[in-house]
Amino acid sequence: MDKVSDKGRLREIAGLFLKLGFLSFGGPAAHIAMMEAEVVKKRKWMDADHFLDLIGATNLIPGPNSTEMAMHCGHERAGLRGLVVAGVAFIFPAVLITSLFAWLYVTYGQLPEAEPFIYGIKPAVVAIIASAVITLGKKALKTKELYVLGTLCVVLSLVGVNEILALFLTGVLALLLYLFRQRGSGVFPVLLMPLTTGGVTADSLRVFLIFLKVGALLYGSGYVLFAFLDAELVATGLMSRTELMDSVAVGQFTPGPVLSTATFVGWILQGPEGALLATIGIFLPSFLLVAMLNPLIPRMRKWKPVSAFLDGVNVGSVAVILAVCLQMGFEAVTDWRTTLIFLLGLLVVFFFKKVNSAWLVIGGSALGLLLFPY
Helix, strand or coil: CCCCCHHHHHHHHHHHHHHHHHHCCCCHHHHHHHHHHHHHHHCCCCCHHHHHHHHHHHHCCCCCHHHHHHHHHHHHHHHHHHHHHHHHHHHHHHHHHHHHHHHHHHHHCCCCCCHHHHHHHHHHHHHHHHHHHHHHHHHHCCCHHHHHHHHHHHHHHHCCCCHHHHHHHHHHHHHHHHHHHHCCCCCCCCCCCCCCCCCCCHHHHHHHHHHHHHHHHCCCCHHHHHHHHHHHHHCCCCCCHHHHHHHHHHHHHCCCCHHHHHHHHHHHHHHHHHHHHHHHHHHHHHHHHHHHHCCHHHHHHHCHHHHHHHHHHHHHHHHHHHHHHHHHHHHHCCCHHHHHHHHHHHHHHHHCCCCCHHHHHHHHHHHHHHHCCC
16 A cells, blocks of 8 residues: 555545546547556556456446446545545536536537547547457456357447346356356345435426436436437427437537536526536436445455356456447548547557557547548
8 A cells, every 4th residue: 555645645536537537538438448547557556357347347337437437446546535536526527618518509509619629539549448458358358258258248239239238148147157167146236226415496406306317327328318318308398309419419529428418408407507406416326326336346256156247247348348449440430540540549559558548639639630621
């Protein structure tokens, strides 16, 4: 254990996750890849095996996976206070930037142009994800059986099977293989108990409760979030589908978690107060779930049937990240310009390993602006 003071650790956590919050483009797989580079390779807050366990456990609970991983990392470094600091720091940049876009949208009725930056960022992010897949895959693929299960999970993900179903299937198959070899049985609980807080006005409270429910039940990607919010907001007449689509678009192209969409929607519905309450509502369940789950993971690993299940889920998690990497690669690397950015990114992550992944994002953004085919 290092001799850094508690306050020093909290400052370290805040600085790291604020930086990642501003630079984490590309969705959860990219965010987690950047965290792995920072907390495992560079800072050595934990080893790759435990980081994999955290990814696997996080994939099994609702909420934004990368935000929950930030909370786990903070907890590992500085306990419950570290969890809160990491979560808030990672969320804050996305909320700040999304609030700015929401104000511009409400004031001027349109969104600023961001395509040239995203054009260059995406292929650079694919290179970052590829690096994490290789590092984590080496740790997760412990046996030939896990290689087979991982391959199966990649195939299922690529053909469109829900990622949570694919992960559970991989974990259950790994558990069945263990039971077949060892004899025994096991059960593994998943706890979920969302809490509510008071609002200011009836309309603000309604916004808070809508997003609290979404945060407590949401699994999957931004497309799943769109479906949830369409049912809660468009179908009930609270906002138009065009406004919702613009809100989700902002969550997709701003850095950090896509759930910052809630900030944009809340601002449209109830101004700054609505933005704040929607943001608290959608992220609050994750803080509570991670606080309950994190201390249980080492105990789960010690129970052999559950350990076998976790091994399967971990392989499935890496497989899902690989599937995302492949899908994102097909979407992002489409011409000689993006191919060049991708290859330069691979060159940096594999041959200049001390270069911070944040510089890859910044460099990709700059090259995208320079090379974008206007």
